[in-house]
Amino acid sequence: MNLKKFMMPSALVLAMACSFGGTALAKDKFVIGISNTVQGNGWREEMICAMKAQALASGKVEKLNIAHRNTDAAGQLEDIRNLINAGVDAIVVNPADPSGANAAIAEATKKGIVVVAVDQAVTEPSAYIIANNQEEYAYLGASWLFKQLGGKGDVVYMRGAAGASGDNDRDKGFKKALAENPGIKVVKETFTGWQQDQGKQQILDIINSGQKFDGIWTSGIDNVIVDALTESGSPMVPVVGADNAGFVGQLNSVEGLKGVAVTNPGSIGAAGITLALKILQGDKPASQSVLVNPEAWDNTTDEGKAKLKAAADPSLSPEWPVSIFIPDWTTYTKDQIVACKGPGE
Amino acid sequence: MSSALRRQAWVIGLAILLAALFVFTRIIQPDYGADGFGSLVRAALPFVFAVAGQTVVVIAGGIDLSIASMMALTSVTAATLMDGASEPFGIVAVAAVLLLGFLLGAVNGILVVVSRVPDIVVTLAMLFVWQGAALLVRDSPGGAASEWLKELVVGNLAVPGIPTGITDWVPKALILIVVCLAVVWIPLRRSRLGLSIYAIGSSSLAAFRSGVNVSRTKIVAYAFAGLFAAMGGLVLTMSTGQGAPIPGPYLLASVAAVVLGGVALTGGKGGLLGPVIAVFVLRLVRSDLTFLAVDPNVTTIVEGAIMVVVVMLGALLAMRNRQP
Numbered sequence: 001m002n003l004k005k006f007m008m009p010s011a012l013v014l015a016m017a018c019s020f021g022g023t024a025l026a027k028d029k030f031v032i033g034i035s036n037t038v039q040g041n042g043w044r045e046e047m048i049c050a051m052k053a054q055a056l057a058s059g060k061v062e063k064l065n066i067a068h069r070n071t072d073a074a075g076q077l078e079d080i081r082n083l084i085n086a087g088v089d090a091i092v093v094n095p096a097d098p099s100g101a102n103a104a105i106a107e108a109t110k111k112g113i114v115v116v117a118v119d120q121a122v123t124e125p126s127a128y129i130i131a132n133n134q135e136e137y138a139y140l141g142a143s144w145l146f147k148q149l150g151g152k153g154d155v156v157y158m159r160g161a162a163g164a165s166g167d168n169d170r171d172k173g174f175k176k177a178l179a180e181n182p183g184i185k186v187v188k189e190t191f192t193g194w195q196q197d198q199g200k201q202q203i204l205d206i207i208n209s210g211q212k213f214d215g216i217w218t219s220g221i222d223n224v225i226v227d228a229l230t231e232s233g234s235p236m237v238p239v240v241g242a243d244n245a246g247f248v249g250q251l252n253s254v255e256g257l258k259g260v261a262v263t264n265p266g267s268i269g270a271a272g273i274t275l276a277l278k279i280l281q282g283d284k285p286a287s288q289s290v291l292v293n294p295e296a297w298d299n300t301t302d303e304g305k306a307k308l309k310a311a312a313d314p315s316l317s318p319e320w321p322v323s324i325f326i327p328d329w330t331t332y333t334k335d336q337i338v339a340c341k342g343p344g345e
Numbered sequence: 346m347s348s349a350l351r352r353q354a355w356v357i358g359l360a361i362l363l364a365a366l367f368v369f370t371r372i373i374q375p376d377y378g379a380d381g382f383g384s385l386v387r388a389a390l391p392f393v394f395a396v397a398g399q400t401v402v403v404i405a406g407g408i409d410l411s412i413a414s415m416m417a418l419t420s421v422t423a424a425t426l427m428d429g430a431s432e433p434f435g436i437v438a439v440a441a442v443l444l445l446g447f448l449l450g451a452v453n454g455i456l457v458v459v460s461r462v463p464d465i466v467v468t469l470a471m472l473f474v475w476q477g478a479a480l481l482v483r484d485s486p487g488g489a490a491s492e493w494l495k496e497l498v499v500g501n502l503a504v505p506g507i508p509t510g511i512t513d514w515v516p517k518a519l520i521l522i523v524v525c526l527a528v529v530w531i532p533l534r535r536s537r538l539g540l541s542i543y544a545i546g547s548s549s550l551a552a553f554r555s556g557v558n559v560s561r562t563k564i565v566a567y568a569f570a571g572l573f574a575a576m577g578g579l580v581l582t583m584s585t586g587q588g589a590p591i592p593g594p595y596l597l598a599s600v601a602a603v604v605l606g607g608v609a610l611t612g613g614k615g616g617l618l619g620p621v622i623a624v625f626v627l628r629l630v631r632s633d634l635t636f637l638a639v640d641p642n643v644t645t646i647v648e649g650a651i652m653v654v655v656v657m658l659g660a661l662l663a664m665r666n667r668q669p
Contacts, residue, residue, distance in 0.1 A: 039641070048641075068641035072593030073486065073585045078388035078628070082635040085381045086374065097486035100585040103499075163590040168485040 029062035030090060030280050032273060033083030036068045037076050037096040041194055042244070042319025043220065044068075044094070046266035047119065050324065051092065052342030053332035054270035060277050064342045073100025080104035090114035090276035092269065097165045099123045114279045118272035120166055121289065128279065129289040130271050130329075132264050134166050138173030138219075140296040141240035141262040143180070145215050148238045148258065148300070152183035153214035156206060158199060160219040162191045170219055187213055192221040196319070200224040207234050216240065220264065222247040223318055226254060243297065243311065246318025251299045251308050260298035261308065266321045267337070268292060271329035292326070355607035355659060359622045362655070366629045374636045379501075379513035381632070386518045387498060387584060389628045391416065392598055393522050394577030396606070396620045397530070398450075398570035399599035405566035406546035406612030407464035411453060412574050412599055413592035414475035419446050419578030421479050424488025424588030435491030443575045449475065450571015454564035472596070479590040486589040490582045497521055498583050522621075525576055530617050533569065542566050546612030602627060605652055607659065627652075 034051055038044045048068055055061035065086050067079035073096040081104050083091050091108055095101050095117050102124040105115050109126035116128045145155065157174065160167035178184060188206050192199035199221035206213070207228070215238045218225055222241025229236055239259040241247040251259050271292070275285065297311065298304035311322045316338070324330075324337050350357070370377050395412050402409045419442050426438040457467045502515040533539045541562040544552035549559050577595065582588050604610065605627070606620030630651055634644045 063638055065635060065638045066641045067635050069645065070594060072581075072591065073587075073589055074388075074391050074581050074593055077584055078384070078631070079635065081384035081388065082632045085377060085384060085632070086636045086638075087376055097587070097589060099587055100486055100589065102586065103584065161591065162480055163483075163485050165485055 027089070027280075029060060030277065031063045031065065031086075031088045032061055032276060033065040033080075033086065033088035033091040034067065034269075035076055035079045035083065035091060035093040035101075036066075037071050037073075037079075037094070039068055039070045042317060043194075043242075043264070043266045043321060046320045046324070046337075047094065047269035049337050049340035050267040050270035050330065050332075051273050052340055052345070053336040054273040054330055056341065056343050057330075057332035057336060058273070058277055060281075061273070061343050063344060066342075071096070073097055076101045077104040080108060084108050084111060084113060088113060090116065090280055092116045092118055092272040092276055093122075093127075094119045094269070095122045095165075114276050116272045116276045116279075118268050120169075125288070127288075128275060128285065130268060130275050131289075131291055132268055133291045133293050134169035134264075135173040135176075137262050137264055137294045138170035138217075139177050140173075140294055141260055142174045142177035142217055144260045144296055144298055145217055145238055145240050146177060146181040146184050149184065149214050151181050154185050154187040154212060156203070156213045156216045157186045157189045158202065158216060158218045158221065158225070159189065159191050161193045167191075167219065174217065187211060192219065194219065194221060196221055196224045200228050203228045204232060207232050213237060218242075220244065222259075222261075223250055226250045226257060226259075230254065243321045243323050244318060245313055245316035245320050245322050248297075248308055248312050248322050249314055249318070251297075252312050258298075258300055260296050260304070261311075263295045263297070263323050264321060265292070265323040265326055267324050267326050267330055270332065270337075271326050274329050274331075354662075356616070356619045356622065358659065358662070359606065359619055359626065363622055363626050363629065366626060366633070370629060370633055370636070373633065377636075382514060383501065383516040383518070385625065385628055385632060386516045386522070388631075389624050390498065390518055390522065390580040390584060391577045391593065391595060392602065392624045392628065393526070393621055394573050394580060395595040395599040396602040396624050397526055397617060398573030398577070399603050400606070400608055400615065400617055400620050401533075401542065401566050401573065402464075402570045403603050403608050403610060404546045404612060404615060405542045405563055406549060407457065407563065407566065408468065408600070408610070409450075409453060409567065409570050410465060410468040410596060411449075411471040411475050412570065412577075413595040414472045414479065415446060415449050415571055415574035416578040416581060416595055417588075417590055417592040418449065418475045418479040418482065419575040420581040421483040421488065421588035421590050423579055423582045424490060425482055427491050427494075427582075428488045430491075432491050432493060435494050438491070439494070439579060442579055443572060446571040446573075446575020446578065447568050448571065450574065451564055451568040453571065454567030457567065458560040458563055476590075476592060479592070483588055483590050486585075486587050488582070488588045490586050494579075494583050495586060498580065521580070526617060526621070529569070529572065534616075538562065538565060543613055546614075548613070598624075598627070601652055605655055 055064050065088055076096045105124040105127050108115050118130055121129045121131050190202045203225050217240045220242035223246030236256040241261055243261045243263045248261050297307040313322050398412050423438055423442045453471050457464050498518045502512050541557045544557050545559050545562050553559050602620045602623040605623035608615030
């Protein structure tokens with residue numbers, strides 16, 4: 001079989017490619033790889049679109065290589081290694097979990113590839129991190145809810161996906177707020193899997209079971225919960241959600257709804273692209289890790305109301321976070337992110 | 346064509362397809378070489394064991410929808426056992442997890458045999474049961490793996506005296522696959538039990554009338570699927586250095602590779618080599634799609650389309666061969 005003969009010189013080619021890796025700084029356009037392990041979720045789709053839009057707007061990206069599918073940490077190892085073999089200059093990764101992809105990330109950085117983890121942190125020290133603070137996200141929303149209830153009452157706790165690290169971090173924040181409010185009782189705890197239909201079914205089941213509750217905390221599956229309360233005619237209770245377009249719209253318009261939208265920008269993906277490009281051009285950040293802290297916009301104070309009014313954007317898909325820009329990190333226009341086109345598309 | 350060659354025609358066809366894909370990969374990605382091959386083998390690891398388990402059950406005339414959940418459960422168990430434990434204890438953990446996998450599979454088999462509910466329904470139910478059990482063991486990814494275990498899948502074989510030009514093409518992960526599959530599959534295939542597995546898959550009534558204990562054989566087939574699933578769980582822990590309770594995409598991938606590998610879903614026909622080569626084909630297609638930077642929303646369509654075309658082409662060729 002002549003396959004072997006055909007493939008043998010590759011080691012040499014690879015060695016040459018590596019030795020020229022050091023000249024990457026002289027380049028003016030880069031190839032960036034993306035690895036993401038959740039597909040078909042509004043937040044993650046916005047993240048991907050933000051990455052594409054930022055790559056296009058920067059003018060510094062020749063091509064994006066996107067590995068975007070539903071898989072686990074082992075699948076992410078595969079994707080990152082494929083991106084390494086594809087010869088990308090940088091990889092922006094939304095990790096499946098904090099340490100599962102470490103082996104491949106270390107292999108990438110050893111080859112001189114810049115790796116930036118977005119949304120969630122990784123424990124591999126050679127990677128740069130720009131992430132939303134998930135513990136704070138849950139703590140802010142839960143604290144608002146418990147204060148709203150006067151520190152006393154029954155709460156439904158609608159989490160994300162069981163076993164996901166983002167859910168775990170949020171659980172820490174929620175439990176911290178819970179510990180500060182001993183009068184609050186969690187009467188039902190569910191995992192929505194971050195799926196709209198599941199979340200809605202769960203809250204309808206809880207309503208139909210006759211379970212009494214005074215407030216609902218959601219991990220971002222929010223607008224369907226308000227829909228369920230309205231449709232079933234059950235009393236409106238305070239709801240905690242994320243800054244998703246649909247929920248923000250409801251906070252501005254639904255009669256009797258008190259709630260808070262906690263920001264969790266999907267555009268953090270674009271910030272990852274910006275950071276990767278900066279590092280590729282020799283501008284390294286002072287710290288290896290940047291945490292973006294969330295804001296809470298509630299519709300019970302004037303300040304919150306103003307923020308909600310300003311942020312509302314009915315033209316976005318209801319599952320998309322409204323915070324489509326991050327100051328200093330994103331330079332694209334709204335049209336660009338909505339178009340969801342990267343360089344060369 | 347001799348009869349042996351004809352029987353292996355599907356496998357040979359797949360091997361040619363894989364070789365053609367390698368050539369194609371070299372054309373689109375001229376750097377692709379030993380490193381790329383090493384990555385491919387490591388990516389294939391968990392899929393190979395998932396498909397091995399699925400193959401045994403499908404040959405026995407069943408199907409195991411709980412395979413990915415068993416991998417998750419054994420993976421979190423392994424990562425939890427090895428967390429903070431000494432290096433030598435890793436051996437105990439591996440043995441315990443393999444035994445656990447065998448037992449999980451046996452439970453599946455016993456439920457199928459005793460309840461007389463169709464395999465697909467029982468194992469669908471067990472998919473949720475084992476997944477829940479995995480979440481009880483660990484509610485989020487974590488744990489650890491012994492260093493020597495992790496080393497088993499990293500890098501290439503190093504044998505003094507053999508030039509690195511050759512050993513670069515022999516990733517340790519490949520040795521692991523060959524050894525684990527051979528140690529279990531070859532003796533099984535050649536034993537009376539292996540023959541019984543084929544027999545009950547072909548026709549359980551005929552097997553029963555020839556004196557095969559159909560129930561026991563089925564339970565053992567499921568138990569072996571569990572054993573392979575445990576190997577799959579272990580390689581997940583070895584490559585990620587931890588255990589994750591949410592099952593990965595191994596169920597549908599295992600069924601896909603079984604079909605692509607020439608194993609009849611009706612049972613009784615096929616071997617292990619075909620499905621294993623099929624895994625490599627599917628993983629290499631995934632690599633190529635990444636190299637070509639194909640729109641991620643299109644990649645799954647391409648993967649599915651390739652499967653349909655290959656299986657259809659194979660069936661067409663088989664039909665032509667049958668004509669005088």
